[in-house]
Structures are given as structure tokens and as C-alpha cells.
Amino acid sequence: MTPQIEAFLEMMAVERDASPHTLAAYGRDLADAETHLGHAGGLLGAAQTDIEAWYADLSKRGLSAATAARRRASVRQFYRFAVGESWREDDPSRRLDAPKQGRPLPKSLSREEVGCLLDVIAQKDSASAKRLLALVEMAYASGMRVSELLGLKLEAVQRDPAYLIVRGKGNKERLVPLNSSAREAIKAWLEARNALDAKPKIKAKTAASPWLFPSTGKSGHLTPRRFAQLLDEAAAAAGIDPSRISPHVLRHAFATHLLEGGADLRVVQTLLGHVDISTTQIYTHLATDHLSQVVQSKHPLARKN
Numbered sequence: 001m002t003p004q005i006e007a008f009l010e011m012m013a014v015e016r017d018a019s020p021h022t023l024a025a026y027g028r029d030l031a032d033a034e035t036h037l038g039h040a041g042g043l044l045g046a047a048q049t050d051i052e053a054w055y056a057d058l059s060k061r062g063l064s065a066a067t068a069a070r071r072r073a074s075v076r077q078f079y080r081f082a083v084g085e086s087w088r089e090d091d092p093s094r095r096l097d098a099p100k101q102g103r104p105l106p107k108s109l110s111r112e113e114v115g116c117l118l119d120v121i122a123q124k125d126s127a128s129a130k131r132l133l134a135l136v137e138m139a140y141a142s143g144m145r146v147s148e149l150l151g152l153k154l155e156a157v158q159r160d161p162a163y164l165i166v167r168g169k170g171n172k173e174r175l176v177p178l179n180s181s182a183r184e185a186i187k188a189w190l191e192a193r194n195a196l197d198a199k200p201k202i203k204a205k206t207a208a209s210p211w212l213f214p215s216t217g218k219s220g221h222l223t224p225r226r227f228a229q230l231l232d233e234a235a236a237a238a239g240i241d242p243s244r245i246s247p248h249v250l251r252h253a254f255a256t257h258l259l260e261g262g263a264d265l266r267v268v269q270t271l272l273g274h275v276d277i278s279t280t281q282i283y284t285h286l287a288t289d290h291l292s293q294v295v296q297s298k299h300p301l302a303r304k305n
Contacts, residue, residue, distance in 0.1 A: 004044060005030045008081050017171055021147075029074035043078065048092040051075070055096050072096050108252040113240055114140060118181075120238040127192035131213060132230050134182075134189035135222075139247060141182035143254035143272050145169075146224045146247035148176075152212040157186050168273040176271060255283045 009027055012018040018026070033054060034042045040050040055075075058068045072093070079091040109117070118140075121133045139149055148166040156164055160183055163175045178186075193214075194207045211221035224247060232242040251272070258268050269280040 001027065001031055002034060002042065002044075004082065004085075004087060005034065005078070007085075008078050011081060012077075019169055019171075025070065026074045026077070029071040030078055032071065033075055043075070044082065044087055046092055048090075048095065051092045051096065107244055107246075107249050108256045109240070109245065109249060111257055113238075114250075114253055114257075116238045117234055117240060117245075121234050127189075127195045128230075130185070130189045130192045131222075132234060134185040135213065135227060135247075136231070136234075136250060137182040137185040138178065139250035140254055141179045142176035143251050144176055145251060145273075146227060149247070150213055150222050150224065150227065153210050154212050155210070157190070157212060160187070166273075170275070172273065174270065174273050252283070255280070259283055 005027070008030070009023050012026060013023055030043065036054050036057070037043060037046045037050055040046040046054075055068070055072060058071060059065075063071075076091075076093045076096065079088065079093045082088045083091055118133065118136060121129055121136060123129075135149065138144065139146070142149075142164065144164075144166055145168060148168055152164070152166070161178065162183070163177055165173055166176055167173050209220060213222040214220065215222045215226070217223060227247050231245055231247065235242045235245045255268050255272055258271075259265070265277065265280055265284065268283065269277050272280060274280045
């Protein structure tokens with residue numbers, strides 16, 4: 001990574017308040033471009049034809065339209081910064097056209113599938129099962145992102161709150177709800193939190209951890225990857241294809257089921273922490289599909305195929 005790319009990332013962190021995930025994505029995109037433009041002097045030496053050739057090559061390398069669009073955005077942002085810093089007099093990326101891409105509908109689960117998943121997890125009485133039940137109940141009740149959920153501190157739930165304050169993208173805070181089922185699952189997990197099978201030293205470390213879902217790993221709390229593995233196992237036991245479920249799918253289910261129940265789109269936008277309502281509107285397609293199926297199957301005048 002060149003000093004110029006590092007300076008750009010520092011600017012994005014300080015002036016734009018970019019999240020660590022966003023900075024990592026920008027870093028990967030710009031490092032890729034710098035490597036593939038090495039023959040042309042890298043990003044600062046490349047001509048417009050070099051940039052266009054690099055961009056055209058992305059699809060040949062098998063990258064999706066979404067990934068190509070993100071790399072285009074990263075490079076264009078970098079060149080705007082480079083021109084502002086007088087590292088270049090021109091922006092060779094200005095004629096790059098955004099790739100056409102259809103916006104895929106998010107995966108979701110039916111209400112029955114979520115209920116079945118919770119029932120299967122609740123059948124076990126181990127501390128690990130109580131932890132997973134609390135995770136799933138909280139994700140489905142609140143619509144939290146997995147990073148927000150796993151990053152909760154123990155103190156956040158000590159007083160059995162009906163709402164939690166979470167810090168999401170852009171370091172913005174918002175309130176998210178917890179229903180009675182989620183609160184009961186949290187209570188059960190707190191009672192079992194120090195009873196996880198572990199060696200005495202690890203138990204002591206877990207008991208002293210400030211995280212709601214502690215781990216002995218580097219982060220100190222359960223990782224998204226481990227949460228996803230536990231979900232896969234529970235889904236298989238519930239007869240649900242594991243490829244259809246992930247921590248993020250629980251967030252999708254939260255939003256979709258709210259809209260199916262008649263919730264206002266602006267309310268769902270606020271609960272999810274979306275800056276742009278167009279991001280939330282994607283869930284209306286799932287809810288509309290559900291309503292259409294209900295009409296076709298339940299209305300007495302609906303035509304039968």
C-alpha cells in the first residue's frame with residue numbers, strides 16, 4: 001500500500017468518519033488497482049486508457065457487478081482526493097461507467113421457520129444453547145446488525161431494558177426494541193453465562209469479561225463466523241437449509257415481518273438504522289410477494305391455476 005493510499009484512508013477515517021469495514025474495503029480495492037496498474041506507474045501514473053482497461057478486466061476476472069461498482073467508487077474517490085492534494089492534475093477515472101446490476105432481494109425466513117428455529121434451540125438446556133437462543137431472539141426482535149449485537153457490553157442488559165442503545169454505521173446511535181421473549185432469553189443466558197464448559201482459568205476470564213457474549217478469542221467476544229456456524233447447526237436440526245440462514249438473514253426477517261404486519265416504512269428505516277429509505281424499500285418487495293400469495297390462496301374469487 002502506497003503512502004498516498006494510506007493518506008487517503010486516513011482522510012476517510014478522520015473527515016468522513018468511515019467505519020473500519022469501509023476502510024478495509026477501500027484499502028483492498030485500491031491495493032488491487034495499484035497492483036494491476038503497476039506497468040503504468042500505479043494509480044498516480046496511470047492514464048485514462050490504463051484505468052479503463054483495468055476496469056474492463058474486472059469482469060474477465062470473474063468479479064460481480066456489485067464488486068466492480070465498489071472498486072469503481074473507491075478509485076474515483078481516490079482520484080478526487082489526489083487532484084485535491086495536487087498529486088495529479090486530472091482524474092483518469094471520470095469516464096468510467098457504473099456497471100448495470102440488478103438489486104437482488106434479500107434472503108429471509110417465514111414466521112413459521114423462525115418459530116421452528118427458536119423451538120429447536122430452546123429444546124436444549126445447556127449454557128451454549130441458552131446463549132444461541134438469546135442471540136437469535138435478540139437479532140429477530142431488534143433487527144440489529146451482527147456487529148452491533150456481538151459488540152454489546154454486559155452492562156447494556158443488566159437492568160432488563162425494553163430498548164437498547166446501539167452504535168451503528170457512521171458511529172450513529174439508535175434505539176432498538178427488545179420484546180418479552182428476547183428479554184427472557186437474555187435473563188436465562190445471564191444465569192448460565194459463567195457455566196459454559198471451560199477450564200477454571202478460562203471460566204474466570206469469561207466471568208470478568210465486559211462483553212455480553214464473551215469469547216477467549218482476540219476480540220474478546222463471540223465472532224460473526226462462530227455465530228453463523230452455530231446458526232447453521234440449529235437450522236439443519238430445524239429442517240431449514242443452512243444456506244438460507246445467517247445472522248444477517250435474521251435482520252432481514254425482522255424487517256420483512258414488520259412490513260407484512262403493516263408497520264410504516266419510515267419506522268422500519270429508523271429501527272434498522274438506514275440513512276436512505278431506498279435501502280429499506282427493498283423489503284417491501286418481499287412483503288408484497290407475501291401479500292400476493294395470501295390473496296391468491298385465500299381470496300374466494302382468486303383464480304386457481
